[in-house]
């Protein structure tokens with residue numbers, strides 16, 4: 001029997017405004033070649049200019065993964081020929097990456113695991129060859145050429161696909177949280193190469209690996225790993241050797257197919273790019289970026305589930321949505337008596353529900369943290385029932401402000417006054433004599449009916465607990 005060993009290389013596209021070495025934009029889905037300037041086209045005489053923001057984003061990633069930020073890092077030319085690489089080389093980092101020796105901790109089915117991040121280096125993306133557009137030709141789109149990538153490489157320390165997926169989800173969350181990558185897998189902003197080998201159970205020497213390139217969905221990654229475990233296992237069972245290969249995952253069949261063997265591996269003839277100076281990173285810059293770092297997802301999770309007693313599920317939704325999270329913190333700060341759990345409930349159910357239903361981004365809703373804070377306070381101090389609070393919320397969504405004014409203007413104050421309630425209840429009981437008799441004879445199910453009728457009569461303003469108590473008394 002065999003154990004599986006996996007190491008990952010993830011390319012994230014950094015979300016800068018422009019390319020790594022040119023001023024062309026990097027917006028996805030634009031007309032072919034409309035975002036390729038002279039530098040991306042490699043016209044003679046052009047020179048690359050490093051994008052400072054990409055360097056800052058790489059540093060953020062390094063700080064978030066407790067890595068070493070290399071104060072001097074060097075760009076190198078990785079030489080190979082391909083039609084969508086007009087320079088004939090890709091500018092990457094070889095021996096001197098910007099980030100090395102980091103770690104990422106994640107949760108695999110309730111157990112914490114840390115994996116060593118060997119390096120993370122900056123490099124430019126290649127263009128795109130499109131083979132199925134024109135009859136007898138291949139088409140080249142250079143919009144992607146020069147887009148800024150950070151390649152994040154782990155040690156071979158994953159021993160199941162569950163661990164791989166847990167790491168990738170944590171990484172995906174982290175880079176979005178740091179606002180350095182949009183994480184869009186369909187558009188190729190987060191691409192995964194899986195290196196995978198088998199070795200006899202409980203041995204330590206690594207087996208020969210295959211690399212499955214550019215898989216862009218978590219489900220396909222799981223499938224590809226499963227397929228490779230079976231394929232390599234069958235080869236080893238027969239006493240044959242696995243050939244070191246680059247393979248492709250085929251979505252239609254769920255199989256991996258060979259792309260090239262190690263024998264065909266290219267010698268990239270890396271050498272320092274003479275067009276670019278080594279990058280020097282000062283301690284001042286490091287300190288400045290460190291001071292602007294948002295709290296990390298794991299720290300937020302601990303705070304939200306610990307101090308604020310939210311469920312892990314709710315906490316995770318807030319962490320994944322910066323606008324919601326910031327709103328949450330602001331709103332509980334504005335409350336008379338902060339009630340984080342209730343606040344999270346309002347934000348994640350009624351308020352997010354309204355945004356989703358109307359396809360409005362949360363940040364475009366016309367609500368303010370102060371108003372929502374007061375709304376939740378008014379439920380807590382029993383001025384509003386949950387029903388009338390929802391009505392107030394509707395007015396807030398329409399752009400009205402001042403919760404107390406809305407309550408007065410629309411007469412939504414919860415009525416707990418026994419006299420007023422008794423009068424409404426008596427009328428309802430009179431209106432439905434048959435049901436009243438049934439309730440009296442012990443048919444408790446009718447209690448809900450009567451409470452509902454009273455609430456309807458009072459436009460939701462009755463205090464439901466009081467209403468129920470008085471109905472019981474009068475019956």
Ligand code: ADP
Nearest residue numbers: 005006007008154155156195196197206207209
């Ligand atoms: P290369 O430079 O040839 O791409 P690296 O040593 O940089 O090789 O490794 C690339 C990736 O492959 C890393 O994520 C590493 O963890 C992984 N890897 C290396 N050897 C193995 C192996 N035997 N089994 C599984 N993964 C491996």
Ligand code: MG
Nearest residue numbers: 009153193211
């Ligand atoms: Mg590699």
